Amino acid sequence: MSSNTSSLDYSIKLNDGNVIPSLALGTATPPEEHEAVPEAVKAAIRAGIRHIDTAWYYGTEKYIGKALKELIDAGEIKREELFITTKVWPALWDRAETSIKKSLEDTGLEYFDLVLQHWPQTFKGTDKNGLPSRPYDENGILHFGAGDYLETYKQIIDLRKRTNWIKSVGVSNFHIHHLKRAIEETGVVPAVDQIEHHYRLADQIGLIEYAKSQNIAIEAYAVFGSSIAGLIDEPIVKKFADKYGTTVNSVLISYHVLNNRIALARSKTPERIEDFTVLTPLTKDDIEELDKAGIENPKRYITDDWGVGLGFKHWKTKYSWEESK
Ligand SMILES: NC(=O)C1=CN([C@@H]2O[C@H](COP(=O)(O)OP(=O)(O)OC[C@H]3O[C@@H](n4cnc5c(N)ncnc54)[C@H](OP(=O)(O)O)[C@@H]3O)[C@@H](O)[C@H]2O)C=CC1
Numbered sequence: 001m002s003s004n005t006s007s008l009d010y011s012i013k014l015n016d017g018n019v020i021p022s023l024a025l026g027t028a029t030p031p032e033e034h035e036a037v038p039e040a041v042k043a044a045i046r047a048g049i050r051h052i053d054t055a056w057y058y059g060t061e062k063y064i065g066k067a068l069k070e071l072i073d074a075g076e077i078k079r080e081e082l083f084i085t086t087k088v089w090p091a092l093w094d095r096a097e098t099s100i101k102k103s104l105e106d107t108g109l110e111y112f113d114l115v116l117q118h119w120p121q122t123f124k125g126t127d128k129n130g131l132p133s134r135p136y137d138e139n140g141i142l143h144f145g146a147g148d149y150l151e152t153y154k155q156i157i158d159l160r161k162r163t164n165w166i167k168s169v170g171v172s173n174f175h176i177h178h179l180k181r182a183i184e185e186t187g188v189v190p191a192v193d194q195i196e197h198h199y200r201l202a203d204q205i206g207l208i209e210y211a212k213s214q215n216i217a218i219e220a221y222a223v224f225g226s227s228i229a230g231l232i233d234e235p236i237v238k239k240f241a242d243k244y245g246t247t248v249n250s251v252l253i254s255y256h257v258l259n260n261r262i263a264l265a266r267s268k269t270p271e272r273i274e275d276f277t278v279l280t281p282l283t284k285d286d287i288e289e290l291d292k293a294g295i296e297n298p299k300r301y302i303t304d305d306w307g308v309g310l311g312f313k314h315w316k317t318k319y320s321w322e323e324s325k
């Protein structure tokens with residue numbers, strides 16, 4: 001695979017002045033694949049990827065920490081050359097300090113480049129195994145609504161002031177009304193909003209435009225169609241990979257990077273990760289064609305119950321709220 005330019009050449013200046021690499025390795029890896037995470041992280045860094053996206057919820061932070069320690073100890077990379085993101089989960093909505101402290105311990109890092117509020121939601125209680133992350137009771141009822149979701153963002157902002165743990169502060173899965181409230185009540189514009197985004201969700205009912213108007217960078221997740229890799233076999237994506245002699249992974253990443261968005265891309269397969277760096281030179285017309293196909297045939301891959309009612313389109317869950325307003 002050859003290319004004159006690379007996704008690695010792209011970065012974005014955030015609204016707080018910090019710079020974020022436009023391509024990140026995602027690490028929301030299923031538990032049975034956790035052991036593969038250190039090799040994936042090493043493959044990514046050796047391929048030139050400098051941005052790793054993780055979260056307390058993923059349970060992968062200690063595996064990431066292991067890989068980072070090995071590379072840093074061996075002199076292959078310096079901490080300051082990397083951009084590492086973590087997130088505070090709704091179960092810890094009023095305990096951001098506890099959450100971030102645990103993430104620092106597990107990764108072995110002294111600071112994060114970016115800390116996000118994972119969802120504008122608050123959970124209470126634990127699941128039937130006594131774990132806090134997905135508090136469904138034995139009747140399958142999810143217990144959320146434990147408090148005011150904005151508390152988490154406020155606590156992360158406060159922690160940035162009080163500690164050296166956090167460089168930039170952002171949010172995830174916030175719709176326009178959440179962003180407006182966060183800005184109005186704290187005066188701090190989030191540096192990023194991390195949301196599901198790919199050509200089949202080209203229509204985001206104004207969210208992308210609003211974020212742009214506030215200088216909030218968009219981080220796109222599920223760029224390959226998440227765990228089922230639902231976008232990988234789409235003929236239109238294959239068509240552009242063939243046209244430019246690249247791969248479907250490269251097309252799906254370039255769709256964001258060339259549009260000034262950050263792409264979060266996950267794989268445990270080193271050969272695929274190496275290919276994430278290859279840029280497909282999609283034109284404006286190519287991108288319009290992808291968007292048109294997506295608007296005609298939309299699809300959302302992450303439809304967790306805790307996203308119901310937040311305002312995102314095409315959110316289908318067991319509650320059958322086909323589309324929330
Ligand atoms: N803020 C939030 O709420 C969320 C954030 N995220 C973040 O975004 C990241 C990326 O999203 P994620 O949902 O993980 O999924 P992705 O869209 O990145 O897809 C990952 C899957 O695609 C597979 N894959 C990649 N390339 C190919 C290929 N060429 N052929 C076949 N399969 C392929 C991978 O398999 P394999 O490993 O076998 O290569 C893996 O199972 C996450 O890891 C996380 O960091 C994700 C969801 C929600």
Ligand SMILES: O=C1O[C@H](CO)[C@@H](O)[C@@H]1O
Nearest residue numbers: 028055057118226302304
């Ligand atoms: O970040 C996240 O990942 C899971 C799914 O992969 C999702 O629920 C959560 O927001």
